[in-house]
Every structure is written in structure tokens, then in C-alpha cells.
Amino acid sequence: MNSVAQPAVGHSKATAIFVCILAALAGLMFGLDIGVISGAQQFIQKEFAVSDSTIGLIVSFMMIGAAVGAMVAGWLSGHLGRKRSLILGAVLFVAGSILCGMAWNPEVLIVGRFILGVAIGLASFTAPLYLAEIAPEQIRGAMISLYQLMITIGILVAFLSDTAFSYSGNWRWMLGIIAVPGALFLLGVFFLPYSPRWLMMRGRRAEAEQVLLKLRGNPVEINKELSDIEEQLKVPQRGVHMFFQNANFRRSVGLGVLLQVMQQLTGMNVVMYYAPRIFEGMGYNTESQLWFTAIVGLVNVLATFIAIAFVDRLGRKPILYAGFVVMTIGLGVVGTMMHLGIHTHAEQFFTVAMLLIFIVGFAMSAGPLIWTLCSEIQPLKGRDFGIGCSTLTNWVANAIVGWSFLPLLNGIGEARTFWLYAAFNAVFIVFTFWLVPETKGATLEEIERNLMAGKRLREIGR
Template sequence: MKKSKIYTIYIYFFGALGGLLFGYDTGVISGALLFITKEFNLTPTLEGLVVSSVMFGAILGSIISGPVSDRIGRKKLIFILGLIFTLSTIGSSWPPNISVMIISRLILGIAVGGASGMVPMYLAELSPANNRGAITAINSIMNTSGMLLAYIINYSLSHTGNWHLMLGFALIPSVLLSLGMIFMPESPKWLAQKKNITKAKNVLRLTHKDERAVEHEIFVMESLAKKEEKGEFLDIFKSWCRPIIFIGFMIAILQQLVGTNAILYYAPTILSQSGLGDSAAITSTVGIGTVNVIMTIVGVLLVDKIGRKKMLLTGSVGMGISLSIIGVAEFFPGNIGLIMILAMCLFMVSFSSTWGMITWVVLAEIFPLKIRGSAMGICTLGLWTTNAFISLLFPVFVEKLGTGTIFIIFAIVCGFSFYFVKTKLPETKGKTLEEIELDMRFGKSKIS
């Protein structure tokens, strides 16, 4: 029993490290960009490349991580991702020129994209059934905690302008992740698929409370392996699949199109241009990051009580109002920094508790088992691609159209997201995955 508790804590800790790295590496650039831009005299296009290179790498990482993990195992892949995190962090933190930085961040993105899906899946496959939902939620919380840590590091170093250390701090958790994975067990599900039932049982004994729970888990794995219907990629184009794929794909890209990454990645730049100094702009992101973490926790606590659909609709309204305030404020002269900070906090309250986490819940629920892997791959690809292009083009569009116009456009997208969820997305609260699959497959899902 003691051994089980020790290993459970150990597993959660290193799972959290993977989520922490994902959040830190995507959030730290927001503050570092101010000083990188000055040192290298970046154009808006190069600014966008520095930020978005991670996202373009993540597209590749999200595509290849699944097949690679099926071949070599979850544990080995996460260990390799830790090594990629470490080497690419060195390259992006102390580059001889901007080209090396962009290439290093592109490689870093491969690790980010791989970790975004692989770490929670690995933890879920290790954990008892009654704890899997909570573990997935912990990973989401750690993602936002990683972003908050990035904002705090940025703030603590803002008076020095040392962007090298801002980016380089990620070396600590990345090295720990690789070292920790050496002593982690392999996924029991992967071992069972490879017919290593004895090893799978031994791994389950590390995290399960009693032998009956272990035997039950093994029985379920073997039963699913025998009964699971083999799906093919072309199945996603069948008439009954297309509407489900469309809903999932739209939810995935709308999460990015509502403007969240413009705030997460460019908040200090926007606030600095609104009348705040560089240090004050970076300081304000600590508050925004804190709100992000707290409201993610609130969303985790409410999603099974209120329901996915109602929370997404509420989030769309809150985000639309906050983005409209930011957009309108930009058209008025004067120091509008305080208004921008409050509006960004309102946005994070609305986004983090709804679209930020519920998108992943919905995508995990609505797809039938037969096409789940392929469907998730398509939606994840759409999400990261949208993320990358917004990150790349935001500085360019701001230069051409102005910050106010861009945020008004984001607000209009929020209005569309409200309409789409209201008319297209069925509520899945309280239903088993099998019930959801039958409803979606045979057209019985209720839009309510």
C-alpha cells in the first residue's frame, strides 16, 4: 500500500512536469519578446516567426507522437521529448543569431506538440479508472501553472532585460523530466497491446489499491483488445462521421480564433504600447496568469455540474465583451493601460474556465471509438495550425490594421462561437461514452 502511494505521487509529479514544460515554453516568450525584439531589431514578420515557430513545430509533434509512441512506448517517447526540450532550450536561449533561435524554437515545438497529448494519455493509462478524470484535470492545471511560472520568471528578470535566462529557466524542469522518466514504468495499456500481460500487471500494482482492481483492469484491456472494431482513416469521410468531425474541428479551431493566443503571447507588447512601461507590462501578466490558473481550477470543478454547452456559451459572451472593450479602448488616445489589464483579466476569467479546458473534454467525448484516433489527430492538427498562423500574423495585422480593429474581429468571432455551440453542439454531460457514440452515430443527439 505504501509503495502504491509513493509511486502515485512520483507519477503525478513527473506528469505535472510535462504539463509544466508545455505551459512554460508557450508562455515565456510573451515577456522575453520585448527584449529579443530590441536586441535583434526584429520586424513584425520576424516577431511573428519567433513566437509562432514553436506552434509550427507543435503541428509536427502532434502528428508523429501517436504513431511513434505506439511503436516504442509512451515512456521512451516522453524521455526523448525531455531531451528535445533540453537541447532546443539551450539553442533558443543562447543563439548566435535570430535564425538559430527560430530553428531551435521550431524543434522545441516538436516536444511541445508531443507532450501536449502524450503526457496526459500516459498518465491516464497508468492510473486507476476512478482517478483518470482528475489526473487529466491536473495536467490542465499544470499547463496554466507553467504559464504563470513563466510570467513570474519574466517579471523577476524584467529589470535586467535578460531574456536568455527567461527562456533558459526551462532547462531545470526539462532535465528533471528526462531523468525522472528513466525510473518511471511503461504504460500498462501499451504493454498489454504488446502481449506483455505479466509486465502490465506489475505496473498496475504500483498505482492500484488491490489485486482485484489489477485483475479487473487487465480483464477490461484484454476484452477491448478482442472486441475493438478496427477503424480506417477513410472512415472519417463516411456520411455519418462527417458531421461529428465538423463539430469537433470547428470547436478546436474556434478555441484559437477567439484571440486567446494574442493575449497569452503578446500581452506585454500590447500593454507596453498602451502606455505602460516594459516592466509594468510584464508585471501585469503575472496577474493575468494567476487568473488563468484559478479559473482553470474553477472550470474543472464546475464542468460536470453545469455542463459543457452552458459553460462554453457563457465563455463566449464573457470573451466577446472583454475583447470589445480592448478593441474600443484602442481607438481612444491616452493611457489606457489599466483598462486593458482589467479587460484581459475578464477575458482570462471567461476563457480559462470554459473554452480553455472544455474544448479538450468535448473532443475526448464526441468521437466514436472506431475513428477516435484519426478524428483527434485532425482536430489537434487544426488547433495547432490555427494557433501557429495567429501567432505568426498577429504582429503583421496589427501593423496594417491596428490593435483595435484586430480585437474587434476577435470579438465578432466570439459571437460566431456562441451561435455555433448553441445550434450545433449537443450536451454530453452525464452520458457515458457509449451513449454519446450511439446518439451521434444514429442522429439522436439533442441540441439543447
């Protein structure tokens, strides 16, 4: 390695950050698709004259497609590589966006949403995995959190786009315009390096060394990282086999699944998918609904910077505690206001403010940190399988939450629906204490050694 010209460490860190930002743009596609369907629903419902049940299918079929994408993403990322999997996801995203914009009936729209979902399922598995393998450990939490930041930016951009097109009611442009950033992301992915871990898994050590030289710059650090990866790869990746043979691996897979269920049951995606409907329940007209929805998107973006700034300083668990407490209070108060009745402008603004406080709680904690933890806790030899299980769980739970929200509103009422999600967040404070490890400052290799040594889950990051 000494014979190779070595870039300065500072320059290498800047290169690593740039690569991580480019990879994290996969989250932009996810956010765009969440955002556009929120504003387009009422116009789709009017043009096609469909019921709330059909709207629920249009919303949730994206998540069903994402579950399918997540199921095959582990195999694809292992055989094609992380980079090529991201390329495939981008191609499907562009195709699905165009089909949604051209849809001539609800069935075609559902198919387009399904294709978009497959694309997002691939990206939601591959991008955090790629980021965990590319980022230096000192900033790994912040870099993986970039993925969530890009999701929030995508949601905001989509909400603003929806608001602009709402004056004409052109939902086709709302859904079709997101093909443009999808195409730009597709172009950018071609400039990403291959994951050094994946290269090592394929026996391409020299290429892995060259990638790490650009991303780390420190020969000692590079040699140690290559040695650690090499040691772990002595036994090949056998996730399914490990799951049935190794109880410690089953624990990490179970924790990843639980974390993703927790993220979905916070109620955040309900707000993202149905924000205009929620604001309608607060007494706002159509234009106000969409503008407040855009404000939700803006707050979501800004609050995500809290996680990026503090995740590698304060750690994962303190931020999760704070987030679940804030979300419990926010949704609890929103439910109470809806129960008491919202009659004045002051009561309307107060209820909106509490909903925004809930958004802050999610965006600073469970939003980015669940993805971070799920990419950190799985051992290398079962990482594709473990992250695949947790990502699949995310989308299945997401589809159930997205489909069930309107029946819940119509069945038990708005107040009880928000109280239900507030109660979930309160329970998650306890789950975080008993089960979630603090992984701040720990290498992926150290986390794996602690897991396989049989340490309690909440101690594997020590």
C-alpha cells in the same frame, strides 16, 4: 486477480492522482515556452535589429514545429507507447531550450524554437491521451484539466522569470533557463506506468492488469475496464482506414478539429504571446508591461482551478457557455476602450481589469475543457488518429493566429482586432449548443457506442 495483494481503493485513487499530476507536468513545458517568448521579444528585436515580421516568425515557428510533432505523435504513441513519447518530448525540449539560449543569430533562434515546438507537439498530443487512459472516469475531467493547469503555471513561472531578467535585458537566460524544469520533467517521466490501454493494444494483458491494480484497487472495476478494452480491441487500431470508411468517425474527427479551431480563435494565445505589446498599447512602460504580464499569468493559473473544481460536477457545456460569454464581454470592452482612447490611470486599470476578466473566461472553460473533450470523443480504434488531427489543427491555427496578430494590429488597428476576437467568442456559444456533447459521467466506451450508433454529436455523451 484474487491471488494478488490488492491495495486499498483510497490508496489506489491517491496513486492514480499522483500519476496524473506527474504526467500533466508535460503541460508545464508548453506553458514555459509560451511565456518566455512573450517577455524576450523586445530584447531579441533590439539585439538583432529585426522587424515585426521576423519576430512573428520567431514566435510562430514554435507552433510550426508543434504541428510537425503532432503529425508524428500518433504513430509514436502507438508504437513506442505514451510513456516513451513523453520521454522523447522532454529530451527535445531540453535540447531546444539550450539552443535558443545560445542562439547567435535569428536563424538559429528560429531552429531552436522549431525543436521546442516538436517537443511540445508530442507532449500536447500524448499527455491528454495518457491522462484520459489512466484517470478513473469519476475524476477524468479534472485530471485532464490538470494538463491545462500546468500550462498556466508554466506561463506564470516564465512571466515571472522574464520580469526578473528584464532588468538586465538578458533574453538568453530567459529562453535558456527553462531547460532546468524540462530536465526535471524528463527524470520524473521514467517513474510513470505504461498506459493500460496501450499495454492491452500490444497484447500485454497481465501488465495492464497490474497497472490497473495500482490505479483502481477495485477488482470488479478492473475486470470491467479490462473487458471493455478487450472488446474494443477485437478490431485493431486503423484510424486512417476508419476515417475514409466510417462516417461516424469522421464526425468525431471533425468535431475535434472544430473544437481546437475554436480554442485558438478565442484570442487567448495572442494575449499570451504579445501581452507586453498589448499593455504598451494601453500606455504602460516596459517594466509595467512585464509586471502586468505576470499578473495575467497569475490570473490564468487561479482561474483554471474553477474548471478543475466544477468540470465533473456541473459538466462541460455549462462551463463552456459561461466562458464564451465572459470572453465575448471582456474582449469587446477592451476593444471599445482602445477605440475611445485610454487617457487616464482609471481607464488604464479598467481596460486591464477587462482583459483579466477575459483571461478568467478562457482559463475556466475553453482552455482545459477543449483538451478534455478532444480526448474523450474519439473511439479507441481511431483515438490516436483523431486526437492527432485535432492536435495538429491546434498548432496550425495557433501558428496562423500568432503570425497574423501583429499584421492585424498594424492593419485594422487594436480596437477592431479585439472586436474581431470578441465576435468569434460570441459565435462559439452557438457552436457549443449545436455540436458539443456533455460527457460528464460517461465512460469512454459509452461515448464510443453512442457515436457509432449514429447519435447526434451533442447527444453522444448521454
